[in-house]
Amino acid sequence: MNQVLALPTTHDEAWRYADPAALAALDAGELDQWRDITLAPGEATCRVLVLDDASPGVQRLRLTLAQGARGAMFAIASASAYTRLEVEVRLARGAHFEFGGVTVGGGEATREFVTRVIHAEPEATSNQVVRSVHWGRATGNFLGAVHVARDAQKTDAAQNFRAILLEKGASANAKPELEIFADDVKCAHGAAIGALDDTAGFYMAARGIPPEVARRLLVRAFIADAFVALEDEAQRDDLLEQAVARLEGSRL
Amino acid sequence: MLRIDNLHATVGGKEILKGLSLTLNPGEVHAIMGPNGAGKSTLGYVLGGRPGYEVTGGTVTFRGQDLLALDPHERAATGLFLGFQYPVEIPGVSFVQFLREALNAQRRTRGEESLSGGEFLKLARAKAGLLKLDMEMLKRPVNVGFSGGEKKRAEMVQMGILDPALAILDETDSGLDIDALRVVGEGINAIMRQQDGGPDKAVLLITHYQRLLDYVKPDFVHVLAGGRIVKSGGPELALQLEAEGYEAVAA
Numbered sequence: 001m002n003q004v005l006a007l008p009t010t011h012d013e014a015w016r017y018a019d020p021a022a023l024a025a026l027d028a029g030e031l032d033q034w035r036d037i038t039l040a041p042g043e044a045t046c047r048v049l050v051l052d053d054a055s056p057g058v059q060r061l062r063l064t065l066a067q068g069a070r071g072a073m074f075a076i077a078s079a080s081a082y083t084r085l086e087v088e089v090r091l092a093r094g095a096h097f098e099f100g101g102v103t104v105g106g107g108e109a110t111r112e113f114v115t116r117v118i119h120a121e122p123e124a125t126s127n128q129v130v131r132s133v134h135w136g137r138a139t140g141n142f143l144g145a146v147h148v149a150r151d152a153q154k155t156d157a158a159q160n161f162r163a164i165l166l167e168k169g170a171s172a173n174a175k176p177e178l179e180i181f182a183d184d185v186k187c188a189h190g191a192a193i194g195a196l197d198d199t200a201g202f203y204m205a206a207r208g209i210p211p212e213v214a215r216r217l218l219v220r221a222f223i224a225d226a227f228v229a230l231e232d233e234a235q236r237d238d239l240l241e242q243a244v245a246r247l248e249g250s251r252l
Numbered sequence: 253m254l255r256i257d258n259l260h261a262t263v264g265g266k267e268i269l270k271g272l273s274l275t276l277n278p279g280e281v282h283a284i285m286g287p288n289g290a291g292k293s294t295l296g297y298v299l300g301g302r303p304g305y306e307v308t309g310g311t312v313t314f315r316g317q318d319l320l321a322l323d324p325h326e327r328a329a330t331g332l333f334l335g336f337q338y339p340v341e342i343p344g345v346s347f348v349q350f351l352r353e354a355l356n357a358q359r360r361t362r363g364e365e366s367l368s369g370g371e372f373l374k375l376a377r378a379k380a381g382l383l384k385l386d387m388e389m390l391k392r393p394v395n396v397g398f399s400g401g402e403k404k405r406a407e408m409v410q411m412g413i414l415d416p417a418l419a420i421l422d423e424t425d426s427g428l429d430i431d432a433l434r435v436v437g438e439g440i441n442a443i444m445r446q447q448d449g450g451p452d453k454a455v456l457l458i459t460h461y462q463r464l465l466d467y468v469k470p471d472f473v474h475v476l477a478g479g480r481i482v483k484s485g486g487p488e489l490a491l492q493l494e495a496e497g498y499e500a501v502a503a
Contacts, residue, residue, distance in 0.1 A: 198303065203340035206300050207354035207410065208328035208361070217353065221344025221393075 007031070017141040017173040019110040022082030026058060034060045034088075039069035039095075046072040048235060049085065050242060051111075056081040062088045065095035067121075072098040074230050074239060077111040077140075078246040086114045091124035099128040100226040104246045106136030106170070116145040119155040119185075126156075131226045132163035133219055134170035135250045145177040148185050155185040163193040164222055166250055220244050253278050253315060253454045254418055260309035261298045267308070268294040270479035276418070278452035281444075283465055283490060286476035287498045292458045293337060295476070296422040300334035301327055315417065328354075329361035331417030333410075335424050339403040342394035347406065350394050351376065351413050358414065379412030383439045400427030408439040419444050420456045425464035437467025462494040475502045 007028050008015040015023065039045060043066070051059065056079035063071045069092070077083045089097045103111040117126045132140030142161040163172030174191035196218055204214035223243050230236040254276040261269040268291045276282055286292050297305045299312065301324035312319040319327060328334075342350065355375075356366040367375070380387045383405045395403050404424055411419055421440070425433055446453045457468060465473075465487065473489040474481045475498065482502050483489065493501050 199340050200342050202300075202302050202324060203336065203342070204350070204354070205324035206328055206334045206336075207350070207414065208325050208358035209350075209354050210325045210357055211323075213353060213357060217345050217350070218342070221342070224344055 014114055014143060017110065017112060017139065017143070017175070018084065019082045019139075022110065031058055031060075034062045036062050036064070037071070038064045039066055039071055041066040041092075042068045044070040044072075046230070046232070046235075047074070048230075048239060049073065049075040050239075051075065051077045051079055051083050051085060052246075053079050053081075055079070056083050058084045058086065060086045060088075062090075063097065064090045065092060065097065065124075067092045068094045070096045070098070072229065072231075074100040074227055075102070075113065076239065076243050076246070077101065077103045077113065078105050078243070079109065079111070080105065080107055081109055083109065083111045084114060085112075086116075088116045088118070089126070090118045090120055091126065093121040094123045095121075096124065097126040097128075098229050099126075099130075100229055101128075101130040101142070102223050102226045102243045103130070103132040103134070103140035103142075104223070104243055105134060106138050106250055108137050110139040110141065112139075112141035112143065114141075114143040116147065117157065119146070119148045119152045119157060121149070122152050122182075123154045124152065126158070127229065128159045129226045129229070130159075130161045131223050132161075132172050133166065133223065133247070133250075134163070134172065135166040137169045139171045139173070141173045141175070142191075143173075143175040143177070144189070145179070146187055148178075148180040148182050148187065150181040152182045153184040155182060155187070157185070157187045159189040161189075161191040162222070162225075164196055164219065165193065166196070216244075216247070219247060253452055254319075254456070255313045256299075256310070257312070258310040259295075259298070259307065259312060261294060262306050262308055263294060263304060268479055269298065271310070272476070272480050273310075274474065274481060276454045276456060278454055279446035280472065281455045281457065281468060281470045282472045282474065283457040283459060283470040284474050284476050284481075285459060285462075285490060285493055285498075286502075288460075290476045291479045292460075292476055293422055296334055296420050296458055299327075299332065299420055300324060325357065326361065328414070328416075329358040333414055333416035333419045335407045335411065335419060335421035337423040337426060339395045339398075339407055341396045341398075343396050345394050346392065347390040347394050348373070348376065351390075351410060354410075355413060376409075376413055379409050379443075382412055382442055383409045384435050385409050401429060401432040404428055404436060405432065405439075408436055408443070412439065412443045415443070417452055418454050418456070420458065422458045423460060424457070425459055425461065433463065434467060437464060440468045462490045465490050477502045 130142040161174040176189040256274045259272045475483040
């Protein structure tokens with residue numbers, strides 16, 4: 001192993017909720033591999049990533065969006081070992097970044113999304129929605145940094161994170177981070193972590209829906225939030241089905 | 253059809269129902285009236301099986317079964333419908349999906365065939381029409397963005413689709429304007445009135461005011477106060493309560 005490349009530890013801010021044992025086992029050389037995606041002015045792309053047992057570990061993507069470009073990314077992190085998707089985005093004037101992510105699973109694993117969105121020029125927009133559903137002793141994290149450069153006026157950046165923990169012992173962490181150096185900007189973030197809504201559960205039961213069916217309907221609706229912005233309906237349905245299928249093995 | 257005998261129940265450790273007894277026979281419409289805090293909504297929730305509402309004594313028999321031994325969804329499948337005072341919003345689940353799951357789950361529990369998508373939509377459209385609710389609204393998430401009156405009409409559409417034997421309607425008249433009150437009242441009559449030769453039907457209206465009773469005429473009126481029925485009578489009792497107040501009549 002190359003000694004120049006140090007492994008990250010949970011003392012690093014961007015890795016603070018990661019699994020220390022899993023970090024120690026990472027390959028530092030591989031860790032430094034960034035995949036680059038560059039969009040020309042006005043160009044649009046939509047990427048779908050399923051990080052299941054075929055691709056656990058750390059994936060790093062760097063998106064550079066030129067003026068008016070639109071980059072969308074939708075991801076599921078569901079592998080049974082430590083899984084981390086890092087996305088760094090640079091937005092030029094009027095560009096838009098859309099991110100929808102779902103971490104789902106049980107066991108012991110930590111699954112996390114780490115994004116850094118740089119609004120480098122005025123009038124760029126970004127929207128990020130992450131949903132986590134965990135059980136066992138699993139952890140789901142969303143670390144979302146938004147950097148608004150000086151003069152990047154009319155920036156509109158939004159982040160929303162919600163987690164449902166199906167069992168005691170599972171956990172979720174949200175770490176929004178805003179660095180704003182312009183004054184005419186809108187940056188919104190929200191986070192909520194909780195159990196399934198009992199009131200809705202009883203309402204459904206009072207109409208004859210058995211508890212396990214009610215829980216599945218509620219969790220499906222919860223997960224679907226993350227993929228609302230995926231325009232291709234067939235792709236959206238397929239991704240939702242894949243995320244819902246990962247609930248097998250939970251007590252749902 | 254429903255026989256409640258000496259029912260005691262607590263909520264959060266506090267006794268709310270203190271020996272309530274009531275019998276409903278097929279074909280009957282009963283109204284339970286009473287002041288705030290008397291235990292009216294608690295009675296509905298206890299019969300529906302809401303978690304946190306603990307029965308500490310007494311029995312409830314519904315269509316020959318021990319109602320209290322059944323889970324909430326099994327009570328629904330047995331023919332009990334609980335109309336909510338505050339219908340719950342469920343983002344991300346459409347009414348059509350919700351009600352089709354509900355109806356087919358009930359049918360499966362009863363050993364009946366599920367309805368196809370087409371059959372279900374036909375039924376839903378007919379019942380929505382009866383309550384003058386735009387079918388398009390049933391494609392929206394359950395109760396999300398509905399006004400108070402729309403939620404109550406949607407409750408009655410649900411009742412029409414699920415076609416229960418017994419409807420317990422908790423303050424179904426609250427939040428309704430005069431026109432909506434008439435539509436809902438006529439809907440209750442159309443869905444829940446006993447038909448000659450039809451299946452057994454009964455209604456328990458839980459209400460604070462007399463006004464719904466102008467449209468859904470009760471056969472019996474009961475006054476609930478302090479966790480038990482303190483007075484029973486015919487429809488004239490509701491008028492007397494409205495005129496004289498609970499304290500004067502129930503004392």
